[in-house]
Amino acid sequence: MNTKKILVSVSLLGALLLSGCASVPLATQQESAQAKSFPVPEQNMSGLYIYRDSFVGKALKKDIYVDGKCIGETADKVFFYTQVSGGQNHKISTESEFSPNDLTIFTEPGRNYFVRQYVKMGVFVGGAGLSESAESEGKRVVSKPSVRLAKTGHCDN
Template identity: 55%
Template sequence: MFKIESIFTSFFAIAILAGCATVPMADKSRDAALKEFQKPTKNFAGLYIYRDTFAGQALKKSVYINGKLIGETANKTFFYQELTPGTHVISTESEFSENELSINVESGKNYFVEQYLKMGVFVGGAGLKLVESDKGMNAVKKCRLAKEAETEVYLKKIQKN
């Protein structure tokens, strides 16, 4: 019985010491404006990609749209992009390969994609799923807008990690 308690205590201590991953955050005023869920710019669709999971809080995961790096997620973060109507591929890094989700978007509408973490062999993997607007809006309201990958410095920094 003592061994089980020791193992559990050790596991719990490691989980606490591992902490939560952090990523650069965007301007608070932009965060607040995006949480009003206005219609996107004329002739565009709005895409919110968010991560709101308890599992894997110490992990950062990259997110791409049509092969372009948008940035890294941590727990309770989101990104927003405006897309041209049509089919787009959203992908995220996972343990062994990219996980992809193709979505067809229409102008004037907002779409919500949840990035979720799942168990892996060595580290946690990640997946993506399109969710209903109500669920997506409620989740995004609990998250903060992460800063997008815009500069070479940022790209070099995340490639080293």
């Protein structure tokens, strides 16, 4: 096989891997609807929504951790909801190609926060990053009928 054919084969394989769809265990429709009502967090707590809606890397699942605790695996069009202590910093981490990517946010009690996980092209496999979203943008994405609440507690690493 010549070099050109090898490059075309590798490119096609990469495109297939990045365009397929991964699936993760989902919560019930009722649990998803409850989380999408954006309840006020419990006293002295903050709500934390972590969602993924990136076009790239649909075949990839990526672990999410909050303060070192496994929240779960993400796939495209899923979100997690958890409550964290208000009035302090929290570290949200996701696996990436070579090392974890972290985002630290300070949460005020009684408020909901939104973090977007996105998948980006990598050398061997797609990596993942995190960014804090404005509340209006986070609510807009999470509210979509196609975005579902994922079950918590399962990470591969």
